[in-house]
Amino acid sequence: MSETAVTEAKGAAGERTAGSAMTRVYTPDSPVRRPRAFLRTIVTDARAVRTLAWRLFVRDIAAQYRQTAIGYLWAALPAVVSALVWVVLQRVGVLSVKTGSVPYIAYVLVGTMFWQLFLDALNAPLTQLNMNRSMLNRVSFPTEAIFVSGAAQVVFSFAIKLVVLAVVLAASGAPVKWTAPAALLPAFALLLLGTTIGIVLTPVGMLFQDVQQGMNAIVGPLMFLTPVIYSVDQAGVLGRYMRFNPLTPVFQVTRELLFGGVGPYVTELGIVAGVTVVLAFAGWFVYRLSLPIVIERIEA
Numbered sequence: 001m002s003e004t005a006v007t008e009a010k011g012a013a014g015e016r017t018a019g020s021a022m023t024r025v026y027t028p029d030s031p032v033r034r035p036r037a038f039l040r041t042i043v044t045d046a047r048a049v050r051t052l053a054w055r056l057f058v059r060d061i062a063a064q065y066r067q068t069a070i071g072y073l074w075a076a077l078p079a080v081v082s083a084l085v086w087v088v089l090q091r092v093g094v095l096s097v098k099t100g101s102v103p104y105i106a107y108v109l110v111g112t113m114f115w116q117l118f119l120d121a122l123n124a125p126l127t128q129l130n131m132n133r134s135m136l137n138r139v140s141f142p143t144e145a146i147f148v149s150g151a152a153q154v155v156f157s158f159a160i161k162l163v164v165l166a167v168v169l170a171a172s173g174a175p176v177k178w179t180a181p182a183a184l185l186p187a188f189a190l191l192l193l194g195t196t197i198g199i200v201l202t203p204v205g206m207l208f209q210d211v212q213q214g215m216n217a218i219v220g221p222l223m224f225l226t227p228v229i230y231s232v233d234q235a236g237v238l239g240r241y242m243r244f245n246p247l248t249p250v251f252q253v254t255r256e257l258l259f260g261g262v263g264p265y266v267t268e269l270g271i272v273a274g275v276t277v278v279l280a281f282a283g284w285f286v287y288r289l290s291l292p293i294v295i296e297r298i299e300a
Helices: 003-017 035-047 049-065 071-075 077-091 104-131 144-172 180-207 210-224 237-242 248-260 266-299
Strands: none
Touching (some): 071 077, 071 144, 077 104, 104 144, 104 210
């Protein structure tokens, strides 16, 4: 962590506590014994994250693309390359996918870009905390700002992907429907679901690198149990398992909104979104409860 970043964190924290002699003290007592004070601290920190989150976002985006030749296009390039590989396999007959009137390049690019959104959201919490690890034990600040900054970076990257996707859809003649803007709703569900899982795994992931390695090992096979490159109806044996995948309604509804109106997976998407919201709040509380332990172990 650079001295500038630490200074910015101190400045943002100072804005939050300016004019007050209060300091944050970690004690052996569990915050659950004083739930009102614990909730009050969470609400106070949630209100104070905006300034620091913005500074972290600007710093990380500038550093990420500073020394690149094609700049922000790197945000969309991995998903595009992945889609092109599947298109080639489909053209040579290795992969047989029926997409109706939708060109396969448009079909698979939607899948790979939304899948990348989920992966970016899943990895962002742990990645951002590891990048700012030194701040945790050197500066008192609302650590939720790190998560907000990470989510903002994921959204920024996805916005670039959407521009590229729009160009490809127009060039390929894909039958985009008037309901296409509503596809941002399942995109938000993917962002929230990935971020929630990432936050739940973050306390353990900060202490053991096995969590990151395990995530990398799981997400690869998980893509083939999700309708990223083919539809549920054509998956054969995998199709029976894909229907139990909570990501399946998100991808199905996304394509239905883009290319064919509203289908039968809307109810399932609503259930997934509702459960995700509940888990997001639960994960937030678990993270806040475990934060002192994580900081203590990092300092040890």
